[in-house]
Amino acid sequence: MVYRIHFTVDDLARTRVSPCSLPLMELGAAVRTLQQPSHAVRFGAWRRRALADLRPEARMVLDLIRTRRWAPDFLTCAESGSPEEVLERVRATPRARIRGDLEHVAAGWPLPPWAKGLADDRDLFQRLCDSLEHMYSVLLSPHWAQITSNATAEVGMRTRQALTGGMEHLLSSANPHCVRWNAPVLEVSMPSGLDGDLLLEGRGLLLVPSYFGLRWSAVCTASAPQPVLTYPAHTPWDARSPITRPPHAEHHATGSPALSALLGHTRAAVLINIAGHPGCSTKELALLAGVTPPTASEHATTLRQAGLVQTARHRNTALHTLTALGTALLNSP
Structure with missing residues (x-):
């Protein structure tokens, strides 16, 4: 299944590379990577440390953010800002959005029984937010400063790539594993099987490097002022060491x-x-x-x-x- 992003000339002109990672999207990628045995050399030690440090309440997030499945948008959306600001905004998610996002997930995958009343039980929702903050503190917080620093280097390289090879080269090379440029459409293969079309309508696309999304790209269509596509960072952060070594x-x-x-x-x-x-x-x-x-x-x-x-x-x-x-x-x- 392929998700198709349609570009106009204005969209190509307005497409840019983000100078920073987005906390919720990166956390969602980290939660999924935690649940997979792949990339053991790069993430094996990180997984072992994380699994040793996680408390039982982490299970709530693990139940909702699963490998190769949709997750509720309010947990993984392309919110910009510091991790602390973004996590605080999640706590204020309106009930209508919680309900709508869960219904969207339930259309493709069964929800855990405890999550079915999440929109109407604020205490339960706050416990989920506590679980999300705990996951961030274990999986990302110790490394966020370096991930942010690496993103600065990433945008410099990608910008020069666009200057020397053009925007089409940038789009086609961002993630060759699952992203293909078939002008004027960017075709994205999604592990969840998402199929559909996105018309950018002059907004352009924001490309965001991901350090835990090593294989698949994620799309957020609801972000403002433009939709987001993640791609594997070319300057990867090494979870084993405070020094990056690709x-x-x-x-x-x-x-x-x-x-x-x-x-x-x-x-x-x-x-x-x-x-x-x-x-x-x-x-x-x-x-x-x-x-x-x-x-x-x-x-x-x-x-x-x-x-x-x-x-x-x-x-x-x-x-x-x-x-x-x-x-x-x-x-x-």
């Missing part, structure tokens, strides 16, 4: 013994990440290579002095790209 960084650094022997383990990873992300800033390079910004700057300087990298400055930002010599080095057998 899965490919270690592979690159150890997968080419000759390059690592010549340049050193970390400097080789820096060079390869510049090759894969031309025009990346020093901060973005640090996130990609899993090092601190001063370390990334030091290695980029050494590579530049060797003629392998060139650096241009845009205002106060250094942007790194490969030289012909750097390309030849990486392409040599």
Whole structure:
């Protein structure tokens, strides 16, 4: 089943990348990832810590946010703001919306028996909100600052991607696993089997990076001023460590013994990440290579002095790209 998002020229002009993750959508992705055994290398330790720290009241949220199923919109909508502000707004959800969202879920999946009276029992609803806040405190709160920092790097890379390849390239490459650009329609395969059409009507689309949504994209049509589509962040946050280390960084650094022997383990990873992300800033390079910004700057300087990298400055930002010599080095057998 495919969900189709229809673009006009105005929609393409107004489509943008969010500079931050959205708390409820990211929490929904984290709750689903918690329930899956996949990506054990990246999330295994995080799952074990989370499951050890969760209290019994977490079951309420786990009952309503399930893998490959719809969840009530009021729990996973594209609300902007700090996590604390957004969670407080959930507590004020009108009864009519609670009832409507639950009816929508029940049309496709059975609700847990306790949830059927949720709209009319405010004490029960407040306990659900307590459960939601508890889930956030365990799953996301310890890591939210870094997720927010990574999102800043993400928007920089995606913006340059749009500038060099156009909006159609940005849309087609956001999540190749389940998103396909078939001009003028963006086709999104949904794990819940959602089928339908969304006319943007000049509003454009907000693309939001997700650090726990590693495979599937989520759509929120009711967000203002424009609908939201999540996609797997290209600068992934590593739940095992306070320092971001994308899965490919270690592979690159150890997968080419000759390059690592010549340049050193970390400097080789820096060079390869510049090759894969031309025009990346020093901060973005640090996130990609899993090092601190001063370390990334030091290695980029050494590579530049060797003629392998060139650096241009845009205002106060250094942007790194490969030289012909750097390309030849990486392409040599």
